[in-house]
Amino acid sequence: MEKSPAEDPSKAGKIEQQTANNVPKSGERPDQGTAPTADHWSTSPDRKSLDERPMEAPDTLGAKHKHPILAQPPEEFTGLKLGKPAKVAAGVTAVLKSGAFAFSEDGPVRGTHALLKLNQKDGFDCSSCAWPDPDEHRSVAEFCENGAKATASDAQSDPVGPEFFAKHSLVDLSRMTDRDLNNAGRITHPMVLRPGATHYTPISWPEAFDLVGQELNALPSPHEAIFYTSGKVPNEPAYLYQLFVRQFGTNNLPDCSNMCHESSGAALSNTTGLGKGTVTLNDIYEAEVILIIGQNPGTNHPRMLTALQKAKHNGAKIISINPLLEAGLNHFKNPQDFMNPLKALGTLLGDGTPITDIFLQVRINSDQLVMRGIMKCLLEAEALNPGQVLDHSFIQEYTTGYDALVHNLDLTEWADIEEASGLKKVQIQEAANLIARHKKIITCWAMGLTQQKNGVYTIQEVVNMHFLKGAVGIAGAGLCPVRGHSNVQGDRTMGIWERPSTEFLDALAKEFSFEPPREFGWDTVEAVKALYESKVKVFIALGGNMLSACSDTEFVAEGMRKLRLSVHITTKLNRSHLVNGEMALLLPCKSRVDIDVQKSGQQFMTCENSMGVVSMSKGVLEPISDQMLSEVAIVCGMAIATLGDRSTVDWVGCTENYDLVREYVARTIPGFEEFNTKVRHPGGFYLPNGPRERNFTTENGKANFTATPFEQHVLESDQLVMMTIRSHDQFNTTVYDYNDRYRGIYGERRIILLNPEDMADRGIKGKGLVNITSHFEGQQRHAEKFIAIPYDIPKGNCAMYFPEGNVLVPIGSVAYKSNTPTSKFVIVTVAPVEAPVGNRISTPDRVAVPA
Numbered sequence: 001m002e003k004s005p006a007e008d009p010s011k012a013g014k015i016e017q018q019t020a021n022n023v024p025k026s027g028e029r030p031d032q033g034t035a036p037t038a039d040h041w042s043t044s045p046d047r048k049s050l051d052e053r054p055m056e057a058p059d060t061l062g063a064k065h066k067h068p069i070l071a072q073p074p075e076e077f078t079g080l081k082l083g084k085p086a087k088v089a090a091g092v093t094a095v096l097k098s099g100a101f102a103f104s105e106d107g108p109v110r111g112t113h114a115l116l117k118l119n120q121k122d123g124f125d126c127s128s129c130a131w132p133d134p135d136e137h138r139s140v141a142e143f144c145e146n147g148a149k150a151t152a153s154d155a156q157s158d159p160v161g162p163e164f165f166a167k168h169s170l171v172d173l174s175r176m177t178d179r180d181l182n183n184a185g186r187i188t189h190p191m192v193l194r195p196g197a198t199h200y201t202p203i204s205w206p207e208a209f210d211l212v213g214q215e216l217n218a219l220p221s222p223h224e225a226i227f228y229t230s231g232k233v234p235n236e237p238a239y240l241y242q243l244f245v246r247q248f249g250t251n252n253l254p255d256c257s258n259m260c261h262e263s264s265g266a267a268l269s270n271t272t273g274l275g276k277g278t279v280t281l282n283d284i285y286e287a288e289v290i291l292i293i294g295q296n297p298g299t300n301h302p303r304m305l306t307a308l309q310k311a312k313h314n315g316a317k318i319i320s321i322n323p324l325l326e327a328g329l330n331h332f333k334n335p336q337d338f339m340n341p342l343k344a345l346g347t348l349l350g351d352g353t354p355i356t357d358i359f360l361q362v363r364i365n366s367d368q369l370v371m372r373g374i375m376k377c378l379l380e381a382e383a384l385n386p387g388q389v390l391d392h393s394f395i396q397e398y399t400t401g402y403d404a405l406v407h408n409l410d411l412t413e414w415a416d417i418e419e420a421s422g423l424k425k426v427q428i429q430e431a432a433n434l435i436a437r438h439k440k441i442i443t444c445w446a447m448g449l450t451q452q453k454n455g456v457y458t459i460q461e462v463v464n465m466h467f468l469k470g471a472v473g474i475a476g477a478g479l480c481p482v483r484g485h486s487n488v489q490g491d492r493t494m495g496i497w498e499r500p501s502t503e504f505l506d507a508l509a510k511e512f513s514f515e516p517p518r519e520f521g522w523d524t525v526e527a528v529k530a531l532y533e534s535k536v537k538v539f540i541a542l543g544g545n546m547l548s549a550c551s552d553t554e555f556v557a558e559g560m561r562k563l564r565l566s567v568h569i570t571t572k573l574n575r576s577h578l579v580n581g582e583m584a585l586l587l588p589c590k591s592r593v594d595i596d597v598q599k600s601g602q603q604f605m606t607c608e609n610s611m612g613v614v615s616m617s618k619g620v621l622e623p624i625s626d627q628m629l630s631e632v633a634i635v636c637g638m639a640i641a642t643l644g645d646r647s648t649v650d651w652v653g654c655t656e657n658y659d660l661v662r663e664y665v666a667r668t669i670p671g672f673e674e675f676n677t678k679v680r681h682p683g684g685f686y687l688p689n690g691p692r693e694r695n696f697t698t699e700n701g702k703a704n705f706t707a708t709p710f711e712q713h714v715l716e717s718d719q720l721v722m723m724t725i726r727s728h729d730q731f732n733t734t735v736y737d738y739n740d741r742y743r744g745i746y747g748e749r750r751i752i753l754l755n756p757e758d759m760a761d762r763g764i765k766g767k768g769l770v771n772i773t774s775h776f777e778g779q780q781r782h783a784e785k786f787i788a789i790p791y792d793i794p795k796g797n798c799a800m801y802f803p804e805g806n807v808l809v810p811i812g813s814v815a816y817k818s819n820t821p822t823s824k825f826v827i828v829t830v831a832p833v834e835a836p837v838g839n840r841i842s843t844p845d846r847v848a849v850p851a
Contacts, residue, residue, distance in 0.1 A: 054812035057779035058554035070559035080748035089298035112321035125617035131484035144302035154591035158185030188625035193584040200594035213641030222249030230543030231488025234605035236632035251521030258524035263450035267459035273697035278478035286476030294448020298328015371461035377432030391470025401705030440476030457708035473694035490608030531559025551809035551821035600657035615684025753791035774808035
């Protein structure tokens with residue numbers, strides 16, 4: 001192997017940025033190179049071998065009494081207050097909330113310094129969403145309210161160390177809310193839970209690494225270990241992690257992508273040739289029509305609103321399709337405008353920029369038929385205006401499957417579309433008429449589509465519509481899956497996937513002189529089933545909170561309790577750290593905001609955003625403890641302790657200088673040639689993207705229309721379809737506070753949003769207590785003592801917060817093809833709490849909060 005860069009003084013600590021050479025101007029395409037980016041789904045067999053067993057339903061009612069360490073958040077209410085849902089996102093309140101949160105967590109000096117470096121070209125990448133930063137000019141405050149919360153949380157200076165764990169048992173910690181667990185502070189020392197212990201106690205790093213190595217090497221098979229990954233993990237530790245796991249001998253690499261945008265990858269790879277989006281940020285500015293489907297940008301991707309505002313000022317029209325009219329889909333006041341004297345007063349007093357021109361309030365899981373309705377209208381318009389609606393030249397030159405699509409659309413009846421969606425043809429026609437007149441069309445979507453039962457098929461219909469219009473591979477047009485976590489797309493690019501391509505494994509074998517395992521591993525759902533069946537002895541998590549993120553909370557917990565060893569590489573406490581088997585380790589790592597100094601000097605890491613830009617991220621704050629290691633150092637430490645002389649990887653060199661990691665990446669992953677040079681350009685570089693250039697790298701080299709199947713789900717008269725959603729004061733499983741400001745809900749998370757007519761039909765009072773039961777293949781799961789809130793949601797639908805509602809999502813209920821949990825399609829019944837049931841309902845009044 002090559003000599004460690006740490007031994008070469010010419011390389012030590014060099015992180016100066018160079019002049020950019022591939023930054024596109026507005027409306028231009030980026031110079032992205034010619035190497036094809038490795039695609040996983042197109043080279044993988046159809047997922048017919050998935051374990052489709054529904055599995056046994058857990059005892060959701062008895063679990064909290066049987067197990068003193070709670071897997072679900074505690075039932076105690078925290079103080080509900082209701083206001084009116086907001087009609088405008090961001091504005092002065094967002095500015096004040098951002099500053100207040102940062103200063104309260106870090107202090108004004110430390111907090112301000114961190115925020116001023118957030119998303120800057122010489123700073124660190126936000127650990128919140130993966131929305132891209134502008135290629136060229138960036139504002140002084142290039143962040144949103146969510147980014148400020150995430151940064152303040154990452155930079156928190158309150159220590160959670162040996163004294164804290166000596167004071168709080170696991171039982172005590174499990175009775176804290178998720179907000180209080182997160183806000184306790186940063187974990188400062190490696191901690192261990194010994195067999196039979198009730199508290200975590202300190203352990204040295206060498207002993208911790210030895211424990212990991214001993215337990216892994218004692219397994220009869222490497223497949224008895226699971227290696228989970230969070231989408232927050234940067235590229236360098238992600239690459240080393242998958243390399244360590246594959247040298248250990250397994251592809252058991254489930255990750256949070258299995259639970260979010262796996263459906264996007266499954267839909268896109270076999271239609272466009274790449275499981276990623278096809279647009280740049282500049283395309284958003286140039287678009288004429290933007291569809292936003294199954295997404296709440298105001299809460300989950302607030303910086304996207306700035307791009308939408310710019311698009312609107314350039315004349316774009318926006319169609320929003322969602323069960324809820326979220327504030328961010330309504331109006332937007334850009335906080336940046338308050339810094340401009342010419343705009344500040346108008347922004348303060350005005351209503352902001354209108355975002356949505358056409359709003360289609362669809363029923364949950366009906367978007368597939370809505371897209372078919374739009375395409376039926378386009379075909380009708382084309383018949384009346386030949387050659388003016390569809391792009392026949394694109395269809396003829398680039399695509400296959402057009403006739404099968406048209407036949408499928410002909411078989412789809414308008415009565416079925418209207419019944420499933422709750423929309424009238426005239427409403428869908430209005431949206432289609434707007435699309436028909438334009439070609440620069442972008443469709444954005446998030447988990448509102450991917451977590452549907454029909455998620456993959458719905459996204460394929462979105463692709464079909466774009467192919468009809470030729471709205472792919474030109475400026476201002478394309479497909480835009482909006483990733484919800486900051487580097488979840490980059491982790492997949494780095495090889496974090498349970499079903500790796502042959503080409504990727506061959507590259508690892510050549511570079512590191514070993515034979516990687518070829519047998520596919522378990523995704524998240526399959527891994528949870530394996531845990532439950534005692535097929536797994538060691539669980540290692542590089543970040544994340546799988547217990548709370550995955551469906552069927554009590555089912556996951558039962559599996560976690562059967563483990564020999566759990567290992568959590570983490571910055572802060574979460575509920576996954578509390579539910580363990582015999583032993584557990586908490587290994588504290590640095591966050592992106594922390595300065596990372598190794599033998600060769602200060603290091604940086606890299607991340608890939610939703611639009612395929614890879615850029616550097618360099619910490620700016622002194623870590624609060626010298627016992628926290630970088631993720632790279634921890635992964636390398638585990639690898640050395642486990643693999644020993646069996647590995648040819650220079651794990652020590654990788655720890656001393658991260659340039660060596662990037663050299664490995666450059667030689668094994670297409671698109672990363674000259675990685676260390678290109679990433680030092682201000683703003684980073686674009687990865688190759690074939691569909692963006694109308695180079696469709698599918699197996700047949702064509703853009704493939706899809707004739708999707710549709711299964712109509714018939715509900716019983718008293719049943720509703722439930723979806724889980726996030727509140728405004730949370731990101732993924734991290735809960736910063738109890739408020740959901742844009743929806744007018746404050747101080748409480750144990751709520752369910754219901755249509756007022758559905759409440760009246762069931763005798764449910766506003767703010768009344770209800771019990772919820774989910775129904776799946778004859779099984780029932782229960783959630784007790786939630787507060788019913790009347791809300792503008794389609795009749796027959798309801799919504800609960802994630803992760804509180806996860807207990808109702810069956811582990812066996814997954815999206816077709818992608819195996820993603822159907823958190824946006826859960827069949828439930830909701831009933832008022834008529835009287836206390838044993839000791840389970842402690843509130844004697846059926847109304848939780850007096851009027």
